[in-house]
Amino acid sequence: KNEVEQSPQNLTAQEGEFITINCSYSVGISALHWLQQHPGGGIVSLFMLSSGKKKHGRLIATINIQEKHSSLHITASHPRDSAVYICAVRAKGQNFVFGPGTRLSVLP
Amino acid sequence: ETGVTQTPRHLVMGMTNKKSLKCEQHLGHNAMYWYKQSAKKPLELMFVYNFKEQTENNSVPSRFSPECPNSSHLFLHLHTLQPEDSALYLCASSQGGGVVGEQYFGPGTRLTVT
Numbered sequence: 001k002n003e004v005e006q007s008p009q010n011l012t013a014q015e016g017e018f019i020t021i022n023c024s025y026s027v028g029i030s031a032l033h034w035l036q037q038h039p040g041g042g043i044v045s046l047f048m049l050s051s052g053k054k055k056h057g058r059l060i061a062t063i064n065i066q067e068k069h070s071s072l073h074i075t076a077s078h079p080r081d082s083a084v085y086i087c088a089v090r091a092k093g094q095n096f097v098f099g100p101g102t103r104l105s106v107l108p
Numbered sequence: 109e110t111g112v113t114q115t116p117r118h119l120v121m122g123m124t125n126k127k128s129l130k131c132e133q134h135l136g137h138n139a140m141y142w143y144k145q146s147a148k149k150p151l152e153l154m155f156v157y158n159f160k161e162q163t164e165n166n167s168v169p170s171r172f173s174p175e176c177p178n179s180s181h182l183f184l185h186l187h188t189l190q191p192e193d194s195a196l197y198l199c200a201s202s203q204g205g206g207v208v209g210e211q212y213f214g215p216g217t218r219l220t221v222t
């Protein structure tokens with residue numbers, strides 16, 4: 001069974017800080033998905049990656065397949081980045097398994 | 109806007125009621141999903157439809173009954189629910205056909221069972 005863990009569970013940062021959220025999983029995967037959930041409940045896809053690194057604006061996602069670990073970085077954080085960030089992983093032939101989420105608050 | 113819509117956004121129902129949740133996607137995807145998100149718990153997959161065929165039922169109680177009349181629409185019929193079924197119900201879609209791609213989520217229906 002694939003277990004997905006995220007750290008930290010909760011994170012408070014000051015506006016402008018560099019933020020890192022971590023995701024680790026227990027079995028080999030074919031894809032990893034970073035998602036953002038705002039207080040209203042809606043979920044937005046940020047990245048889907050299977051190797052290396054992806055960048056979109058102030059967001060960067062990296063994955064290390066050998067170490068079974070991924071990180072989501074936010075540069076120059078802003079209060080509008082406040083949300084729950086969810087990591088989901090998919091083993092080959094399986095559906096996504098979701099982590100518990102990291103709740104981020106960015107203070108002005 | 110993710111291209112996936114859900115109605116209603118909020119629903120309060122008694123344990124003896126029957127109601128339905130609706131999901132519609134405008135992305136041309138072939139796979140659709142129902143997820144349940146309870147307070148302080150990760151998203152739980154409930155059902156998967158691929159090209160209108162149910163390909164996964166994640167041990168969901170029979171008081172939840174999905175229906176997928178075509179690749180763009182997905183329903184979740186609810187009857188005789190329990191208070192512990194109160195949660196956020198999320199619909200998602202992706203490219204199907206055996207390759208589970210990036211998922212696009214609807215805004216969710218917040219269900220309260222009284």
